[in-house]
Amino acid sequence: xxxxxxxxxxPLAPLVGALLAGLFGxxxxxxxxxxxxxxxxxxxxxxxxxxAQDVYAGHxxxxxxxxxxxxxxxxxxxxFLIDPLTVTLMLVVTFVSLTVHIYTIGYMxxxxxxxxxxxxxxxxxxxxxxxxxxxxFLQLFFGWEAVGLMSYLLIGxxxxxxxxxxxxxxxxxxxxxxxxGFLLGIGLILAHFGSLDYVTVxxxxxxxxxxxxxxxxxxxxxxxxxxxxxxFVGAMGKSxxxxxxxxxxxxxxxxxxxxxxxxxxxxVTAGIFxxxxxxxxxxxxxxxxxxxxxxxxxxxxxxxxxxxxxxDIKRVVAYSTLSQLGYMTVALGASAYPIAIFHLGTHAFFKxxxxxxxxxVIHALHHEQDMRHMGGLRKYMxxxxxxxxxxxxxxxxxxxxxxxxxxxxxxxxxxxxxxPGAGYATFAVVAGVFITAFYSFRMLFMTFHGKPRMDHHTLxxxxxxxxxxxxxxxxxxxxxxxxxxxxxxxxxIGQYFGHSxxxxxxxxxxxxxxxxxxxVNGFIEHGVMALPFWxxxxxxACAAALYLxxxxxxxxxxxxxxxxxxLLDNKYYFDRFNEVFFAGGALKVGSGLWHKGDITMxxxxxxxxxxxxxxxxxxxxxxxxxxxxxxxxxxxIFGVFIMMSLWFVxx
Numbered sequence: 001x002x003x004x005x006x007x008x009x010x011p012l013a014p015l016v017g018a019l020l021a022g023l024f025g026x027x028x029x030x031x032x033x034x035x036x037x038x039x040x041x042x043x044x045x046x047x048x049x050x051x052a053q054d055v056y057a058g059h060x061x062x063x064x065x066x067x068x069x070x071x072x073x074x075x076x077x078x079x080f081l082i083d084p085l086t087v088t089l090m091l092v093v094t095f096v097s098l099t100v101h102i103y104t105i106g107y108m109x110x111x112x113x114x115x116x117x118x119x120x121x122x123x124x125x126x127x128x129x130x131x132x133x134x135x136x137f138l139q140l141f142f143g144w145e146a147v148g149l150m151s152y153l154l155i156g157x158x159x160x161x162x163x164x165x166x167x168x169x170x171x172x173x174x175x176x177x178x179x180x181g182f183l184l185g186i187g188l189i190l191a192h193f194g195s196l197d198y199v200t201v202x203x204x205x206x207x208x209x210x211x212x213x214x215x216x217x218x219x220x221x222x223x224x225x226x227x228x229x230x231x232f233v234g235a236m237g238k239s240x241x242x243x244x245x246x247x248x249x250x251x252x253x254x255x256x257x258x259x260x261x262x263x264x265x266x267x268v269t270a271g272i273f274x275x276x277x278x279x280x281x282x283x284x285x286x287x288x289x290x291x292x293x294x295x296x297x298x299x300x301x302x303x304x305x306x307x308x309x310x311x312d313i314k315r316v317v318a319y320s321t322l323s324q325l326g327y328m329t330v331a332l333g334a335s336a337y338p339i340a341i342f343h344l345g346t347h348a349f350f351k352x353x354x355x356x357x358x359x360x361v362i363h364a365l366h367h368e369q370d371m372r373h374m375g376g377l378r379k380y381m382x383x384x385x386x387x388x389x390x391x392x393x394x395x396x397x398x399x400x401x402x403x404x405x406x407x408x409x410x411x412x413x414x415x416x417x418x419x420p421g422a423g424y425a426t427f428a429v430v431a432g433v434f435i436t437a438f439y440s441f442r443m444l445f446m447t448f449h450g451k452p453r454m455d456h457h458t459l460x461x462x463x464x465x466x467x468x469x470x471x472x473x474x475x476x477x478x479x480x481x482x483x484x485x486x487x488x489x490x491x492x493i494g495q496y497f498g499h500s501x502x503x504x505x506x507x508x509x510x511x512x513x514x515x516x517x518x519x520v521n522g523f524i525e526h527g528v529m530a531l532p533f534w535x536x537x538x539x540x541a542c543a544a545a546l547y548l549x550x551x552x553x554x555x556x557x558x559x560x561x562x563x564x565x566x567l568l569d570n571k572y573y574f575d576r577f578n579e580v581f582f583a584g585g586a587l588k589v590g591s592g593l594w595h596k597g598d599i600t601m602x603x604x605x606x607x608x609x610x611x612x613x614x615x616x617x618x619x620x621x622x623x624x625x626x627x628x629x630x631x632x633x634x635x636x637i638f639g640v641f642i643m644m645s646l647w648f649v650x651x
Contacts, residue, residue, distance in 0.1 A: 025115025106468030178237015185230030228288030235271025256359030293333025300326030405484030416509015437539025
């Protein structure tokens with residue numbers, strides 16, 4: 001089989017599985033549906049491994065697969081760009097998707113929408129692969145919108161629940177806000193660069209670096225800054241950055257496998273991938289990178305605070321995802337694109353592991369999600385406990401687990417940045433280390449340690465989840481331990497990404513890291529002596545003290561700092577502001593247009609007003625129609641008199 005055929009096989013295998021399960025699910029049954037979809041993703045994963053080996057050997061592909069439309073000035077095509085950045089995302093997407101497919105067999109086995117669910121997650125995998133493999137902005141936008149659509153369908157999968165319908169609609173609408181900015185950015189690129197092809201746009205970018213456009217008359221602004229910020233608005237929607245983050249916590253209404261697939265490892269990282277792919281543009285605009293840095297730092301810090309007070313086990317992990325996406329965004333702003341992708345990869349493994357571990361607990365407790373009704377599960381669910389512990393250690397940044405390497409490298413790169421906002425970002429990511437360790441181990445201790453707090457019936461039937469649930473946990477735990485140690489040197493220090501990522505000389509702190517590099521073991525030694533490591537240990541110690549020993553203190557702190565707790569519990573009132581200002585404002589504008597525009601202007605003046613005018617004129621004219629011949633004769637004579645008078649006047 002040729003390499004080009006393998007390129008096609010990667011996205012098409014999940015698509016075929018999705019179509020078979022979606023259209024012929026009843027005929028295939030439960031077993032047939034999960035076999036065709038899981039097999040399709042497995043084929044895609046194996047093909048991605050083969051393609052990755054070919055790319056690592058130095059073979060890059062950039063070509064057209066299908067020409068959709070050609071005009072005099074532009075061609076709209078489906079094409080693939082296969083380079084180190086692409087294959088990294090292909091491997092992450094297909095591996096995590098494969099583990100989620102296997103996990104779903106056990107988790108959803110009693111659900112009446114079993115075949116539909118497998119069709120959706122396989123179709124999502126196809127959409128995500130089309131996004132990361134694109135070589136032009138048109139295909140990127142297609143994949144971008146397709147993953148948004150699949151997210152809507154999967155969050156609202158249990159469509160009989162009003163909360164699920166609300167959450168899916170919220171996700172869809174918030175993403176449309178971001179996508180509008182994204183589309184405007186692509187439109188500006190087409191207008192000024194004359195092409196939608198990545199390579200062409202990137203080659204022309206330095207020539208347009210000094211160009212300006214007028215958004216406000218008399219105030220020219222940098223073209224590339226506007227383009228990059230608009231593209232980043234799209235990333236803010238997909239990757240849930242403040243203030244477009246509000247959809248992700250509510251998306252936990254979807255089944256747990258979706259939380260792992262979409263909201264931990266793949267869809268939410270689309271924005272991180274996109275900005276990394278657009279590095280040749282972002283490197284030419286310090287303003288755009290500064291915006292990215294500040295937005296990411298704010299998300300990393302303030303979303304971490306919200307993870308502290310959550311009692312729903314999935315929402316703790318959801319706010320953790322928001323915070324970690326903020327970390328990746330900070331790395332992008334600091335021109336540390338390789339570190340952002342490195343953290344994306346390690347985070348995909350340990351965050352998917354934590355979501356699936358939470359799902360294993362929820363499954364064992366008959367869909368109980370409140371951690372206040374858990375406790376003492378480690379002796380009943382040892383595999384789930386050990387794998388969740390590995391995920392928590394990786395998230396907290398404890399060596400030698402994967403999160404330590406990517407998070408420490410990220411913090412070091414941000415400390416070396418000098419663009420506006422770098423000082424604030426450094427504080428945010430360092431402070432976030434303590435908070436991350438605290439909330440991750442708070443979740444672990446409340447769930448698996450202490451005395452059991454569930455009811456007697458649940459406790460009697462408590463046991464470890466079946467192998468189709470625990471096997472994916474083990475498969476994800478392995479890279480959660482090893483990925484950081486194995487890949488930090490090639491991805492961060494080496495030339496793993498080659499020319500697929502552009503970093504201009506003097507931008508960010510990665511060059512200093514490379515000059516000071518003393519090997520992986522030296523990095524660990526340096527890390528355990530640095531402040532972030534000790535902050536992580538302090539966070540774990542505080543969680544142990546408050547949730548294992550002095551368990552009455554959290555309630556006392558809640559009572560003592562009631563105002564702060566209320567602020568956090570209401571999620572900084574972002575949702576309330578959206579409801580009052582945007583939703584309420586839209587309702588008021590709509591109501592005003594309805595009353596003044598529709599009823600008063602259109603119905604009252606134009607439609608009914610015209611009818612009333614015709615009616616009044618008709619009533620007046622009707623009086624002229626008397627039916628008497630002498631009246632008509634008089635009018636005719638009077639008319640002739642008027643015409644003759646006018647004729648004499650003209651003469």
